[in-house]
Amino acid sequence: MKAIDRVLAARDKDRPKITDYIDNVFTDFFEQKGDLLGKEDASIYGGIALFHGKPVTVLGHRKGNDVNENVTCNFGMPGPEGYRKALRIMKQAEKFGRPIITFVDTPGAYPGLEAEMYGISQAISGNLAAMSSLKVPVISIVTGEGSSGGALGIAVANRVYMLENAVYSVLSPEGFASILWHDSARRDEAAEAMKLTAKDLLDFGVIDGIISERGSSLKVVSEDENANTIIRLYDRIDKQISKALKELEGKSGDQLAEERFEKFRSFDSAFLKADESARMENI
Numbered sequence: 001m002k003a004i005d006r007v008l009a010a011r012d013k014d015r016p017k018i019t020d021y022i023d024n025v026f027t028d029f030f031e032q033k034g035d036l037l038g039k040e041d042a043s044i045y046g047g048i049a050l051f052h053g054k055p056v057t058v059l060g061h062r063k064g065n066d067v068n069e070n071v072t073c074n075f076g077m078p079g080p081e082g083y084r085k086a087l088r089i090m091k092q093a094e095k096f097g098r099p100i101i102t103f104v105d106t107p108g109a110y111p112g113l114e115a116e117m118y119g120i121s122q123a124i125s126g127n128l129a130a131m132s133s134l135k136v137p138v139i140s141i142v143t144g145e146g147s148s149g150g151a152l153g154i155a156v157a158n159r160v161y162m163l164e165n166a167v168y169s170v171l172s173p174e175g176f177a178s179i180l181w182h183d184s185a186r187r188d189e190a191a192e193a194m195k196l197t198a199k200d201l202l203d204f205g206v207i208d209g210i211i212s213e214r215g216s217s218l219k220v221v222s223e224d225e226n227a228n229t230i231i232r233l234y235d236r237i238d239k240q241i242s243k244a245l246k247e248l249e250g251k252s253g254d255q256l257a258e259e260r261f262e263k264f265r266s267f268d269s270a271f272l273k274a275d276e277s278a279r280m281e282n283i
Contacts, residue, residue, distance in 0.1 A: 043110075061154070078109055087131075100136060104143065106146070121149075135256060138158050141211070142167075147172055148169075148170055
């Protein structure tokens with residue numbers, strides 16, 4: 001399967017959304033809204049839930065299930081209010097000792113003038129700094145697109161996983177091709193060069209594991225087949241979260257924060273090593 005095929009699968013409108021994951025993996029969900037400063041941003045959806053009877057905080061990007069919801073949720077592109085809301089919810093989780101699980105699926109933060117005026121860069125950078133020091137377990141799962149700081153704003157985690165057909169990168173292949181070659185039509189070539197698939201990122205050590213979709217893009221082939229595929233996916237996500245929480249259980253808050261900080265600091269050396277290896281291959 002080519003990288004661009006993964007990109008298109010990640011964007012497929014029929015893939016499960018944050019609401020589906022919450023409804024099928026957690027129970028007793030209670031939504032929390034607002035950043036206590038600006039307006040409500042529907043593109044970030046989160047609150048308190050139970051996971052196997054234990055309280056957790058769960059949140060993620062929300063794209064919506066139809067055109068009206070897409071517009072309300074700004075197609076999963078949060079503004080500064082969304083990231084401030086996410087941080088408020090996560091800080092509350094830290095206060096009460098609840099693990100945090102985030103689901104990442106966004107083409108990026110909203111790039112509009114209003115977002116810039118109200119501090120989108122500060123909101124995202126504030127999340128990165130604050131999440132680095134949270135003293136509770138943080139688990140992130142990239143379920144579709146994970147693009148730019150818009151994705152990273154809720155993904156600084158102790159454990160990061162990706163669905164098999166998800167993608168995770170600094171920008172879209174179209175944007176990459178436009179910048180590098182001034183030709184967005186070369187997106188297929190860009191997707192290959194960007195190394196944005198789950199397998200690529202596992203090889204680089206950016207993520208901790210891949211959650212199998214058993215080769216399916218979760219498009220509707222037949223109603224029964226698609227339903228069974230999705231049920232199996234929820235079960236695998238449940239097992240992965242359980243495994244991660246067990247691995248992190250017993251660690252002190254300081255240990256969790258230190259390990260998370262060092263995890264992300266280590267990416268610089270990993271990418272430098274990969275870049276050096278690529279240059280040597282081309283000599």
